[in-house]
Amino acid sequence: TGAQLIAEGRQAAPPPAPPTAFLRANRARSESEYKRRCRDEGRVMYHMHVGLSTWAATEAALVEVYIGLAEQGFTVDRFGVALDRAMGVPETERHLAAKETGPRIGPDEWQRLGEAAPIQPHLGDYMIGFPAGFQNTLRALSAGVNTIGNVGQYTAYDLLGGSDEILVTEETVRALAAIGALRDHGALAHSNLEDGSATQASHFGAYVGWAALELYVVEELIGARLTHCFGNTIQNPECRAVVHFALDDLRGRDSIGSMIYGNTVDHRPGDRVHNTAAVATQLTCDIALQLRRPTGHAVNPVPLTEAERIPSAAEIVEIHLLAREIEHEVRRSPALYDWARLERLGAMTATYATEFRDRALAVLEDDGIDVGDAAQVLLA
Numbered sequence: 001t002g003a004q005l006i007a008e009g010r011q012a013a014p015p016p017a018p019p020t021a022f023l024r025a026n027r028a029r030s031e032s033e034y035k036r037r038c039r040d041e042g043r044v045m046y047h048m049h050v051g052l053s054t055w056a057a058t059e060a061a062l063v064e065v066y067i068g069l070a071e072q073g074f075t076v077d078r079f080g081v082a083l084d085r086a087m088g089v090p091e092t093e094r095h096l097a098a099k100e101t102g103p104r105i106g107p108d109e110w111q112r113l114g115e116a117a118p119i120q121p122h123l124g125d126y127m128i129g130f131p132a133g134f135q136n137t138l139r140a141l142s143a144g145v146n147t148i149g150n151v152g153q154y155t156a157y158d159l160l161g162g163s164d165e166i167l168v169t170e171e172t173v174r175a176l177a178a179i180g181a182l183r184d185h186g187a188l189a190h191s192n193l194e195d196g197s198a199t200q201a202s203h204f205g206a207y208v209g210w211a212a213l214e215l216y217v218v219e220e221l222i223g224a225r226l227t228h229c230f231g232n233t234i235q236n237p238e239c240r241a242v243v244h245f246a247l248d249d250l251r252g253r254d255s256i257g258s259m260i261y262g263n264t265v266d267h268r269p270g271d272r273v274h275n276t277a278a279v280a281t282q283l284t285c286d287i288a289l290q291l292r293r294p295t296g297h298a299v300n301p302v303p304l305t306e307a308e309r310i311p312s313a314a315e316i317v318e319i320h321l322l323a324r325e326i327e328h329e330v331r332r333s334p335a336l337y338d339w340a341r342l343e344r345l346g347a348m349t350a351t352y353a354t355e356f357r358d359r360a361l362a363v364l365e366d367d368g369i370d371v372g373d374a375a376q377v378l379l380a
Contacts, residue, residue, distance in 0.1 A: 002374035005170055006222055009134065009177025016185040017144040020114030020121065022077070030186020031078070031120050031146040032225075035256050035296035038077075044290050044327055045298035047122070047259040048316050051082025051102040055109045059116040064313035065320075066117040074324055078120040078147075078259070078298055081105075081113075082310075088130030088159050098160065101310065105139075114144040122147045122258060124190055124229075128175045129154035131163055137175035147188045147227065147258050148179060151214055152196030154378065169379045173222065176374075180224035189224045190258045194232040204239060208246045208349050209356025215250065216357060221374040231261040231300070237285035241337065244289045245346025250353060257297030260286045267307035275304045276322075283323050285337075287330045292339055299323070 019029065028034040038045050048065060052058045062079060069075055084104045086097035094104065102125070105113070113121040123145050127136045130153075140148050154172050179187045191214050193199070198210035211228050218226040228247050234240050240260075248255045266278040279302055286299040301323040303311035330336065361371045369380045 002173060002221065002372075002376065005173040005375055006177040006180075009174035010181040012134075012138060012174070013178040013181035014138060014142045016182060017114075017142055020144040021116075021118045022114070022120040023144070025118040032186035032188060032256055034077075034120070039256070039294040039296040042291065042294060044287055045077040045259075045296070046320060046323065047078050047080065047298035047300045048076050048119075048320065049080045049082055049300065050311075050313075050316065052310060053101070053103065055103040055105055055112065058103045059112060061313040061316075062117045062119060065316050066119060068313065068317035069320055072321060074320065076119055076320060078122050080122040080124055080259070083123070083125045083127075085126050085159065087136065088126040088132055088157075088163075090132045090135060094132075107139075110139045110143040113140075121145050122149075122190070124149035124192060124258075125153070126157075128172055128189070129157060129168065130159065131167055131171060133168070134171040134174040134178070137178050141178065141182060141187065146186050147190050148175075149190030149192060149229075149258070150195055151176075151189060151191035151218060151226070152193055152198070155197045156195060156199075165379065169375055172378060173375050176218055176222045176224045180222055183223065183225050187225070188256065188258065189218055189226045190229060191218075191226060192229040192232070192261065194230055194234075194261065199233060204243055204246070205349050205352035206356055208243060208250065208353035209360070211247060212250055212353045212357035213360055216361070217374050217377050221372065221377070225256070227256060227258045229258045229261055229297075231263060231282075231286070233263070233265050235263050235266050237281060237337075238342065240282070240285050241289055241342045242345045242349055244295070245293060245343050246349035246353060248293055248295050249347050249350035253293075255295035255297075257295045259298040259300050260289075262300040262302030262306075264302055264306055267302065267304075269308045272304055275307070278302075279304065279319065279322070280326060283326045284330055287323075287327050288333075288336055291330065291334065292337075293343075 082102045084102040198207045201207040263282045301319040303315040
């Protein structure tokens with residue numbers, strides 16, 4: 001049952017980890033505390049995504065980015081690792097999985113995540129939602145990673161050859177319960193709506209409705225704090241704004257976000273001018289949203305070579321420097337958008353999303369599902 005799995009997950013949760021290099025540098029006890037500070041002070045956070053073929057190469061890129069930005073007087077707050085899909089396979093079987101892009105974190109490398117550079121680590125891809133989800137989550141929590149995903153991938157991603165859905169569901173509930181056990185110490189469960197079933201929706205009311213369903217399962221049934229990420233495929237700034245406001249309204253305007261991901265679908269291989277325009281449009285919108293209604297989400301500047309290959313450290317530095325210039329310009333234009341209209345649409349979308357959640361749960365209940373059991377709801 002869900003209750004048994006939750007109890008097992010909470011019992012297995014490690015003690016709170018010592019602060020990472022980033023948290024020590026910023027005198028914060030957790031990333032959540034730091035995010036609240038940025039949110040309340042009107043500071044914009046920045047996220048980078050990196051994932052070379054090995055952890056050693058990825059770590060070297062992190063250091064290079066940190067030094068490159070520091071030379072210009074800037075820093076980056078957090079990084080996500082684009083892990084190899086084999087990370088979803090239990091450690092004892094991982095060596096049998098085909099090597100794909102991205103690093104694998106070995107048993108002796110987890111502690112390096114928080115010490116490679118004063119940048120807070122985030123783990124999303126191929127963590128929660130896979131057979132190794134519980135094992136990965138315990139290792140990540142012990143390494144000082146506060147934000148762990150990806151709930152969205154539970155419904156939409158899989159390993160090559162498939163997985164046992166019941167096993168994956170059990171591991172997912174245990175993993176989320178372990179995060180819930182450390183909720184008071186800043187642990188957050190992360191879900192990228194772009195990676196899950198929400199993207200099958202025909203409009204943003206149902207898209208945000210899926211977020212409302214996830215909030216119900218993760219927060220009300222399991223007891224972990226959930227943060228939503230979005231943005232990979234949302235090209236229209238108006239839509240990005242409406243989703244931002246709607247998700248914040250779902251939380252009673254007390255959001256602590258992971259990151260708003262960059263619009264990657266508008267990027268074209270080799271078209272630097274077009275890609276620069278796409279990034280500038282996205283960043284202008286996302287930075288303006290953090291200034292208008294801060295949620296603690298970090299903004300994600302997408303490197304201009306994203307559509308061609310894995311970006312280099314120098315290309316990550318380049319796009320982050322552009323982002324800081326854009327932030328400077330946005331701060332000079334506080335009335336850039338019709339905020340009243342966009343916030344009204346966001347509130348309407350959140351109301352629809354709540355109704356969507358309630359209708360969905362009613363359908364499941366009519367089908368004989370115990371909607372008070374997290375494992376049954378997830379599996380259904």
